[in-house]
Amino acid sequence: MPPGGGRVVFVSSGAAVAEPTPGEGLLYSAAKAALNRVPAFINLEYASEGILAFLVEPQFTLTDSMQARWGDDAVRAIGGGHPPRRPEETANTIAWLCTSPNAARFANGEMLNAPDFFAIYEISDYDSVIASEYRTDDQAT
Numbered sequence: 001m002p003p004g005g006g007r008v009v010f011v012s013s014g015a016a017v018a019e020p021t022p023g024e025g026l027l028y029s030a031a032k033a034a035l036n037r038v039p040a041f042i043n044l045e046y047a048s049e050g051i052l053a054f055l056v057e058p059q060f061t062l063t064d065s066m067q068a069r070w071g072d073d074a075v076r077a078i079g080g081g082h083p084p085r086r087p088e089e090t091a092n093t094i095a096w097l098c099t100s101p102n103a104a105r106f107a108n109g110e111m112l113n114a115p116d117f118f119a120i121y122e123i124s125d126y127d128s129v130i131a132s133e134y135r136t137d138d139q140a141t
Contacts, residue, residue: 005050007098011090012036012057012111040109052107054097056114058090089115096123 015024016032039053046053062084066074075084093114097103102125106112113120 005052007103008039008042008051008053009094009097010035010039010053010055011094012055014057014059017111036111037109039107043107043109047107052104053109054094054103054107054112055109056090056093056097056112056117058087058114059085059116061085061087061090061115063087085115093117100125 012035013028013032015029016036018024018029020026020029036055039055042051042053060075060079060082062074062079066078070077075081093112096118097106097112102123106121117123
């Protein structure tokens with residue numbers, strides 16, 4: 001990365017692009033939809049200075065706090081029946097986008113499916129790029 005450069009990752013939501021449903025939240029969806037435009041403009045205006053922006057969508061992610069609050073009903077109540085994803089899946093994608101020299105090709109304003117990112121784009125070097133300091137102790141090998 002050139003001196004003075006950097007990487008910015010915006011975390012969006014499917015609510016930004018999905019058809020509205022009752023109770024989904026107008027303000028939440030509108031804010032995420034507006035946020036989706038920011039990375040493309042950052043790339044347009046600052047990529048020449050080494051600043052790249054990415055947009056990721058974590059899918060339905062079941063966190064510990066959701067599990068504690070809703071228990072086994074969390075998947076049905078929040079995820080709408082979609083299989084839950086783990087926070088680590090999105091974290092690994094974000095770490096790779098921030099550290100890999102090969103990530104620049106994804107700085108195009110497209111919303112990236114974070115949990116399935118490595119499979120979709122057939123990226124196999126993510127373990128070697130995501131340094132051990134980005135992993136929690138239970139993930140270290």
